[in-house]
Amino acid sequence: MNKKIKMLAVDSEEIILKSISRALKSDKSTEFIITTSTTSLDALKQIRENTFDLIILDLALPGMNGIEIFRRIKNIYPEIPIIIMSGFSFSGIHYNLGMDEIAVNETFSKAAGFLLKPFTTDEINTLVKNIVSKDI
Amino acid sequence: MTVHKKSESKVQRKLKYLSISTRVSILIGIIILTAMGALSILSLIKQKDDAINSICNNTGQLSSTIEKILRVSMLKNQRDEISLSISNIVDKEDIKSIRIINHKGEIKFSSVQSDINKDISHSGKLCISCHTQMPISSRSSFPNIKNFHHYRIDDKKSLVYYALPIYNAPECYTEECHAINIHDPDNGRNFSKVISGEKRQSFQGTSSGKKSLPISASGSTTFFAHDSSQKILGFIEIEVSIKKVISSIENTRRQLILLTVLFAVIASLIVYFSIRYLIGKPVKNIVSGTIRVAQGDFKHEIPPGKAELGILSESFNKMQKQLVLTQSQLIESEKLASVGKLADEVANEIKNPLTGILIFSESLLSEMQSGFNNNEHNIASTTKDLELIKQQALKIRESIKNILSLTKRKPPVFSSTDLSKIISMAVSVVEKFSNFRNIKVITTIQKQLPEIHADSNLMEQVFLNLLLLTSDSMSAGGIINISAGIFNNFLQIIFSSTGSGKRTDIAKKLTSEGFSKGLSDPEKEEISLAVCQNIIQMHGGKLEVNSERIGTFITIELPVDA
Numbered sequence: 001m002n003k004k005i006k007m008l009a010v011d012s013e014e015i016i017l018k019s020i021s022r023a024l025k026s027d028k029s030t031e032f033i034i035t036t037s038t039t040s041l042d043a044l045k046q047i048r049e050n051t052f053d054l055i056i057l058d059l060a061l062p063g064m065n066g067i068e069i070f071r072r073i074k075n076i077y078p079e080i081p082i083i084i085m086s087g088f089s090f091s092g093i094h095y096n097l098g099m100d101e102i103a104v105n106e107t108f109s110k111a112a113g114f115l116l117k118p119f120t121t122d123e124i125n126t127l128v129k130n131i132v133s134k135d136i
Numbered sequence: 137m138t139v140h141k142k143s144e145s146k147v148q149r150k151l152k153y154l155s156i157s158t159r160v161s162i163l164i165g166i167i168i169l170t171a172m173g174a175l176s177i178l179s180l181i182k183q184k185d186d187a188i189n190s191i192c193n194n195t196g197q198l199s200s201t202i203e204k205i206l207r208v209s210m211l212k213n214q215r216d217e218i219s220l221s222i223s224n225i226v227d228k229e230d231i232k233s234i235r236i237i238n239h240k241g242e243i244k245f246s247s248v249q250s251d252i253n254k255d256i257s258h259s260g261k262l263c264i265s266c267h268t269q270m271p272i273s274s275r276s277s278f279p280n281i282k283n284f285h286h287y288r289i290d291d292k293k294s295l296v297y298y299a300l301p302i303y304n305a306p307e308c309y310t311e312e313c314h315a316i317n318i319h320d321p322d323n324g325r326n327f328s329k330v331i332s333g334e335k336r337q338s339f340q341g342t343s344s345g346k347k348s349l350p351i352s353a354s355g356s357t358t359f360f361a362h363d364s365s366q367k368i369l370g371f372i373e374i375e376v377s378i379k380k381v382i383s384s385i386e387n388t389r390r391q392l393i394l395l396t397v398l399f400a401v402i403a404s405l406i407v408y409f410s411i412r413y414l415i416g417k418p419v420k421n422i423v424s425g426t427i428r429v430a431q432g433d434f435k436h437e438i439p440p441g442k443a444e445l446g447i448l449s450e451s452f453n454k455m456q457k458q459l460v461l462t463q464s465q466l467i468e469s470e471k472l473a474s475v476g477k478l479a480d481e482v483a484n485e486i487k488n489p490l491t492g493i494l495i496f497s498e499s500l501l502s503e504m505q506s507g508f509n510n511n512e513h514n515i516a517s518t519t520k521d522l523e524l525i526k527q528q529a530l531k532i533r534e535s536i537k538n539i540l541s542l543t544k545r546k547p548p549v550f551s552s553t554d555l556s557k558i559i560s561m562a563v564s565v566v567e568k569f570s571n572f573r574n575i576k577v578i579t580t581i582q583k584q585l586p587e588i589h590a591d592s593n594l595m596e597q598v599f600l601n602l603l604l605l606t607s608d609s610m611s612a613g614g615i616i617n618i619s620a621g622i623f624n625n626f627l628q629i630i631f632s633s634t635g636s637g638k639r640t641d642i643a644k645k646l647t648s649e650g651f652s653k654g655l656s657d658p659e660k661e662e663i664s665l666a667v668c669q670n671i672i673q674m675h676g677g678k679l680e681v682n683s684e685r686i687g688t689f690i691t692i693e694l695p696v697d698a
Contacts, residue, residue, distance in 0.1 A: 012573075013488040015528055019495035026502060060484070062573040087484035099611075117487035121498045 003030040005132055006051065010036075010043040010069070011058040011085065016117070020056060023121040024128065040064035047073055052080060054131060056115065059086045059093060067099060067107050074110055081112030081131050090114060157416045161408035168400040176392040180385060187381045188289060191296055195376045199300035202234065203372050211307055215245075222247045232295065232375040236302075239370050294379040301368045309364040418445040422452060431673060434460045467594075467667050482535045489528030496521045496528075548591040548674070555627065555694075556581045558592055559618055562599035566607070574613030577603070582621035586696050590675050598668045598692075605664055606633045606688055614687070622696070626677070631690040 009020045017036040024032040035050065037043035040061045047055070055073065059066030070082060084107075086093055094104040108114075113127045154162075202225060209217040222234045226247040236245040243254045289296050362369055418441040425438040434456065438449040500521055563577045606616055614634040621628060665681065672679040677694035 011488075015492035015524070016488055018524070019492045022499050023495045026499065060573060065573070087487035088480070117484075118490035118494050120494050121502075124495075 003132070004033060005030055005053045005128075006033045006035070007054045007056065007128075008035050008037065008043065008046055008050075008052045009056045010038075010040070010061065010066075011056075012038050012061055013058075014038065016058065016085075020124065023119075023124045026121055027125050027129065030129070030132065040066075040069045043069060044072065047077065047080075054081055054083070054112075054128065056083045056085055059084060060088070065099070067104060070107050070111070082110075083113045083115050083127065083131065084108065084111045085115040085117065087117040090116070155412075155416060156419065157408050157411035160411050161404040164407045165400045165404035168403050169396060172396040172399065173393075176389070176396060180389050180392070183388065184381075184385050187385065188296065188378060191376060191378055191381060192298060195296060195298040195374055196300065198231075199298055199372050199374050202374070203300055203302060206236070206372070210302075218245050230377055230380070232377050234375075235373045237371045237373060239366065239368060244370070289378070294377060294382050296376045296378050297373060298376065299371045299373045302370045302372060304362060304364070304366045304369050306364070308369060309362040309366075415445065418449065422449060425449075425452060425456075429456055429459070431676075433676070434463065434674065463670055467597075467671065485535045486532050489531040492528040493525050493532075496525050500525075548594055550589050550591055552587040553590040553592045553595060554585070554587050555590070555595065555620060555629065556585050558595050559599055559620060559629070562596055562603055563618070565600065566603045569604075569607075571607050571611075575607055575610055575616060576614075577616045577618065580617065580619040585620060586622070586627065588627055588675075588694055588696060590694070594671045594674070598671050601664050601668050602631055602690055606631055606690070609633070609688060623693075625696060626693040627696055629692040629694075631688070631692075633687040633689075 007024075009017050011017055011020075017038070021032075021034050021036075024030075024034065035046055035052070037046055040063045043057070043061075046052075057066050057070060057073075061069065066084065066086075070084070073080065073082060084090075090108070094101040112131045115124060115127060202221075206218055206221060209215075209221065218236070222236075222245055225231060226234055233247045233251075234245075235243050235247070235251060237256065238244050241256050243251045243256065246252050421438050421441075422445070425436055428436040437453050437456070440446055441449045500518060503518075559579060559581065563579060566572050567577060603616065610616075610633055616634075617630075617632045619630045619632075669679045672692055672694065675694055677692060679693075680691045682689045682691075
């Protein structure tokens with residue numbers, strides 16, 4: 001275990017956060033220090049108070065949707081790679097979020113990767129490994 | 137204003153007009169009155185003319201008879217006899233008077249004593265009628281007309297005046313009876329002169345003044361009463377009353393008017409009740425049927441009738457069945473559309489536990505394959521993971537159950553339903569949806585809300601649809617208030633949102649125009665609202681939507697005893 005990655009996982013569902021933790025633990029080559037948030041406000045608070053190497057962000061969050069949080073994080077820490085995660089199909093997600101398609105696509109272009117639920121251990125590990133090896 | 141209110145007020149306005157049966161019976165009454173009235177007037181005129189003509193003919197015959205009777209007396213110069221006969225014939229009631237007028241226009245005999253010796257040559261209508269184109273002075277020359285007779289009618293006095301000429305005959309100017317024969321030496325002709333009894337004596341005693349009269353062989357001068365050249369010696373004028381005839385015609389007129397009115401009224405009543413029974417009743421059934429169907433009572437069937445209206449009733453019932461079928465298909469398709477949206481949301485809900493199941497089962501599988509070498513994992517943690525997998529699987533089962541309950545095809549079943557439970561259930565379903573993350577739903581339900589007779593699945597569909605529709609215009613989030621309570625004996629449910637009111641024309645979607653547009657170019661919201669309205673109408677209630685800038689207000693009213 002030679003690498004330490006500080007990561008923030010944001011999702012309103014505890015099971016997703018637990019699943020992310022469990023899946024990433026299977027990668028023995030990297031140590032993931034995972035902080036979790038179930039609300040957008042808590043996520044922003046964690047970002048302000050800590051330094052993260054990677055963020056996994058669900059788009060459907062109560063209070064403030066994932067696109068808004070994504071923009072805010074990118075405004076403050078543009079260098080932090082963010083993986084966008086969603087249960088909706090990415091092609092029609094603007095409809096589910098009630099947002100403009102162009103604005104959503106613009107945000108997506110700045111994302112480090114996409115994770116579509118339900119994902120497997122391999123899928124999340126491969127995606128995270130790729131981003132980590134590339135960006136960090 | 138809703139479609140229901142509009143159609144109801146239109147129908148009520150139209151029902152204020154007179155019914156078909158009343159209008160047709162009034163028309164028939166007017167036609168009968170006009171036709172029979174015109175026929176009666178023509179008939180009365182003809183009847184009156186015929187009666188008067190008949191009276192005139194009879195009077196003519198009577199005059200002729202009187203002339204024949206009096207001729208002998210006249211030839212014999214029995215003046216008293218003539219006067220007596222005239223008086224006897226006159227009966228005051230029908231034959232008012234009889235007058236004998238000489239060719240000079242002097243009344244010589246009359247049943248009215250005061251008329252005797254009156255000169256009517258200048259004023260009498262009898263004289264004037266023939267002498268208008270002839271100088272009145274030439275009294276010796278009467279019109280040379282064969283079978284001359286004259287009558288005139290005085291409508292005001294109800295009298296007929298008949299004048300029969302007394303034609304000159306040889307015995308009139310050859311008999312010596314009452315005439316004094318005078319010979320005119322200038323032209324060698326005899327002429328006659330009618331004179332009264334007193335004057336006759338003086339005539340006999342003197343000559344005629346200027347003219348020298350020849351002396352007869354007997355030594356006396358002979359005067360003849362009439363000249364042989366005269367055609368008409370005078371007239372017998374009879375005055376006959378036509379009061380009885382006029383009065384009889386008046387009676388007939390009154391009876392005809394009464395009969396005409398009576399007939400018109402009877403005919404109108406027959407027509408009125410016939411139309412009311414044969415047309416009005418079936419039409420009323422059809423009208424009430426259409427109203428009930430318009431109000432959402434799709435089970436109502438019009439009783440079968442006969443002939444054309446029977447065909448119409450049958451067509452209406454067929455159309456209604458087709459409408460029910462189409463409506464159920466529409467509700468079904470709307471349900472499927474809602475399900476599509478729900479499926480998307482539910483899929484998202486399923487994907488979360490599914491992720492957990494996948495990751496944790498993979499983790500357990502991986503550990504099993506490695507033979508549980510690592511001591512970190514003991515039986516307790518494995519049990520915990522399996523428990524988590526089970527919980528997530530149960531979550532998925534719940535979500536699937538929810539979606540299946542909406543897609544189940546079954547006919548409406550009306551039973552006592554607690555709407556507060558249905559509202560709470562609908563709210564709990566939508567609260568999990570992504571677009572409800574920023575929307576707070578507050579429910580204020582009156583305690584002990586009475587149960588209503590309703591189909592719980594359909595009502596659930598209504599509340600889910602309305603919640604989803606309201607949330608569509610609240611992209612920026614907000615509050616949806618749902619209140620339910622009893623108001624004016626109706627169970628009233630009010631949806632009010634504080635959303636941005638993105639679509640301010642939401643109310644228009646409920647108008648008939650919006651609905652018809654929706655059918656030709658179906659938009660989800662239009663159909664969804666129309667379906668909600670139909671379901672509410674099916675329950676005997678009404679649904680009103682008001683969209684304003686500050687949000688949307690949806691009011692549902694359901695009868696408690698529905």
